[in-house]
Amino acid sequence: MPRAQSLDPKVKSILEAAxxxxxxxxxxxxxxxxxxxxxxxxxxxxxxxFPNKDAILEALISGYFTQAAADMADALRQAGSAADCLLAAMLAKDGEVIEKMMLTPHGPELLDLKQTVAREVVAAGEDQMRAVFAIWVKEGVAAGSLTLARTSGTAEGFANTLLLALLGLKAGFTTIETYREGQRVLAESFGAMIEA
Known part of the structure; x- marks a missing residue:
């Protein structure tokens, strides 16, 4: 369940139950x-x-992305190498949700919400995550801690490629351990690419 500090208690209870x-x-x-x-x-x-189940699903997804983007931004502000920051952001992106989904046979359905009525909410949420990564890269380049010299593009392009890699990783894992290892490899690879 996405964390939501400012929700009305009844709405929060409904979303947790859903x-x-x-x-x-x-x-x-x-x-x-x-x-x-x-x-x-x-x-x-x-x-x-809520007028229907679709509205509940959309509220859940929207709340997840809003919280995940905020947690990712916090993680990227930590001290450490680019790889360390990226791995922390990847872990923050998932929160505890991914592990809960791994423990249920219906987890894959929840992980693939692009095919639901909430696809526009998912797309908007992914845009939030891209923006978090792009802002971090731009700020890092401006501060001299990151560089785009080894990439063939912009901060936005880097952020998009990183998010696509993460989405692909999510679609292909079989255990939480293999998923976490994949995140570590991605963080190290992408971090090495942009570390100044």
Whole structure:
């Protein structure tokens, strides 16, 4: 479940319940009745907050991306090598969500939300993440700690390629250990490319 400090407590409870239901039953099989029951409220009360399951899914995804982008930006501000910062940002991007998804048979469905009604929310969230990486690169180049001399492009191009690599990694892993190892390799490779 995405972390959300400023949410209304009832909305937060609904989103937590929905995430649990989606993990247990899958998005397609989860009903509004399931979510209402898990949230400890009636269906009419649930409908006062969300008109349908798609709106709940979109709120979950949007909240995840907003929190992940903020956590990534914080991680990139830490001291250390470019590889260290990138790995910290990759770990921050996932939070605890990825490991929870690995423990359920419905995790892959949640990991591939581009094919859902929320595809525009996913695209906007990925844009947020690209922007976080691009800003970090631009600031690092300006400060002299990073360089684009070994790349054939811009900070935005670097950020886009990095995010595409991360998305590809997410699509191809089989265990959390292989995924984390893939993140480490990507962080070291991309970090070496831009370290000044």
């Amino acid at each position: 995430f649990t239901c989606f993990m247990n039953y899958g998005v397609q099989r989860t009903s509004m009745a399931d979510i209402a029951k898990a949230a400890g409220m009636s269906r009419p009360a649930l409908y006062l907050h």
